[in-house]
Amino acid sequence: MGDCSNTITENSILEILQDECATPTEVLNRVADSMITHMKAGLNVDGARDLKMLLSYVNSLRTKQENGLFYALDIGGTNCRVLSVKLDGEHTDIHKISREIPAELKTGTSKELFGFIALGLRELVNWEFEEFGIQKDTKREIGFTFSFPVEQTSINKGTLIEWTKEFNISDAIGEDVVACLVEAMKQQQLDMFSVTALVNDTVGTLAGARYQDSDVKVAVVLGTGTNACYIERTDAIPKLNSQGHITGNTIINTEWGAFSEGLPLTEFDQDLGTDLGEIVSRILLKMAESENLFGEHYTPSAVLSTRELNEMQQDDSDDMKSVGSILNETFKAETTLNMRKTAVEVIDAIVKRGARLAGAGIVGILKKMEQDTEGFIYGKRSVVAIDGSLYEQYPQYKLYLKEAVKELLGPEKFEYVVIEQFHDASGVGAALLAHTNS
Numbered sequence: 001m002g003d004c005s006n007t008i009t010e011n012s013i014l015e016i017l018q019d020e021c022a023t024p025t026e027v028l029n030r031v032a033d034s035m036i037t038h039m040k041a042g043l044n045v046d047g048a049r050d051l052k053m054l055l056s057y058v059n060s061l062r063t064k065q066e067n068g069l070f071y072a073l074d075i076g077g078t079n080c081r082v083l084s085v086k087l088d089g090e091h092t093d094i095h096k097i098s099r100e101i102p103a104e105l106k107t108g109t110s111k112e113l114f115g116f117i118a119l120g121l122r123e124l125v126n127w128e129f130e131e132f133g134i135q136k137d138t139k140r141e142i143g144f145t146f147s148f149p150v151e152q153t154s155i156n157k158g159t160l161i162e163w164t165k166e167f168n169i170s171d172a173i174g175e176d177v178v179a180c181l182v183e184a185m186k187q188q189q190l191d192m193f194s195v196t197a198l199v200n201d202t203v204g205t206l207a208g209a210r211y212q213d214s215d216v217k218v219a220v221v222l223g224t225g226t227n228a229c230y231i232e233r234t235d236a237i238p239k240l241n242s243q244g245h246i247t248g249n250t251i252i253n254t255e256w257g258a259f260s261e262g263l264p265l266t267e268f269d270q271d272l273g274t275d276l277g278e279i280v281s282r283i284l285l286k287m288a289e290s291e292n293l294f295g296e297h298y299t300p301s302a303v304l305s306t307r308e309l310n311e312m313q314q315d316d317s318d319d320m321k322s323v324g325s326i327l328n329e330t331f332k333a334e335t336t337l338n339m340r341k342t343a344v345e346v347i348d349a350i351v352k353r354g355a356r357l358a359g360a361g362i363v364g365i366l367k368k369m370e371q372d373t374e375g376f377i378y379g380k381r382s383v384v385a386i387d388g389s390l391y392e393q394y395p396q397y398k399l400y401l402k403e404a405v406k407e408l409l410g411p412e413k414f415e416y417v418v419i420e421q422f423h424d425a426s427g428v429g430a431a432l433l434a435h436t437n438s
Contacts, residue, residue, distance in 0.1 A: 035364030359404025
């Protein structure tokens with residue numbers, strides 16, 4: 001920062017940021033304990049605290065004995081994916097048709113969005129006919145993974161609570177998303193599909209991962225957005241048991257992206273679910289505007305991608321050439337070595353905070369499960385299934401998350417916890433659940 005004209009003030013911005021983003025053990029323990037409090041409140045009464053603790057109506061999960069051809073439709077923050085999943089116990093063969101959701105559809109109408117989704121199903125029908133000769137009118141059960149907060153009333157019905165991930169389609173709020181999809185399929189003459197399961201992406205991930213590993217008890221998605229679900233005893237859900245005594249297990253969708261109590265937030269955080277690249281970009285542009293970080297010439301409205309954050313943080317060269325190249329390409333700024341170092345320190349502060357908070361959330365869920373059933377987690381192999389591009393493509397984020405979980409649980413308890421990525425688990429799980437409930 002000696003190359004900048006206002007070094008002292010610039011350093012103070014970075015130092016304040018690092019202080020505000022700090023996640024020492026005591027902070028993470030408070031976050032984990034607060035998570036448990038909010039989980040219990042959400043299981044008791046809808047809307048009691050930050051965590052919605054939504055019922056999934058998934059009360060049984062498939063194992064590797066399941067064989068056949070299954071289908072899933074997966075709607076996330078970026079893409080619409082249609083999957084055909086062929087299982088024979090030991091092998092999983094997945095065919096995916098992925099279409100990026102145009103930005104204008106994210107703020108359009110419900111009819112436009114679901115019409116776009118139905119076109120992906122039409123493409124699958126045509127592909128299966130051309131590739132395998134499967135007749136177009138062949139009946140197919142499909143699992144619908146919908147990665148937004150939904151209040152479910154059964155396994156294949158649920159009303160949209162709110163949009164996240166930059167979606168804002170007002171006429172869909174409060175509507176049954178399965179009914180919206182069915183109507184769109186009718187318009188495309190896709191009556192061969194029957195939507196037999198509506199699942200959140202985390203629920204799909206747990207179901208798909210559990211098919212591969214029977215010790216999976218928690219699932220976390222770390223991608224465009226973040227969320228977690230876990231297996232809960234039904235007798236530990238007061239709002240469910242008020243309808244009559246129920247025994248067994250079910251999957252609870254926490255919707256933890258809305259959780260905020262006790263989190264170390266800064267002026268640059270609009271909400272916890274904001275993309276890491278967007279937060280870092282806000283900070284760097286603030287530094288550029290007020291403290292001359294990028295000199296006199298730069299683009300004031302650019303946004304770094306998470307992939308670029310990873311590339312910059314991985315740059316260990318003496319001149320940090322990759323960092324300079326990305327900053328120049330994104331912000332049109334010519335940077336010195338000290339400017340590049342400052343940018344990487346900002347990235348590290350934000351990424352480390354996000355990963356360690358996710359780790360604290362995982363520990364909160366594990367502790368809650370252990371409190372409900374002593375010996376269910378501690379001293380027994382417990383798998384946390386992870387899916388999502390952030391965890392998959394960002395090695396430093398992955399390292400920080402695991403370090404936090406180990407730090408909070410201690411080496412002895414952490415020895416039994418397996419944090420593992422399961423590719424395409426969400427789609428596989430939704431397909432399996434469609435067949436389970438058909």
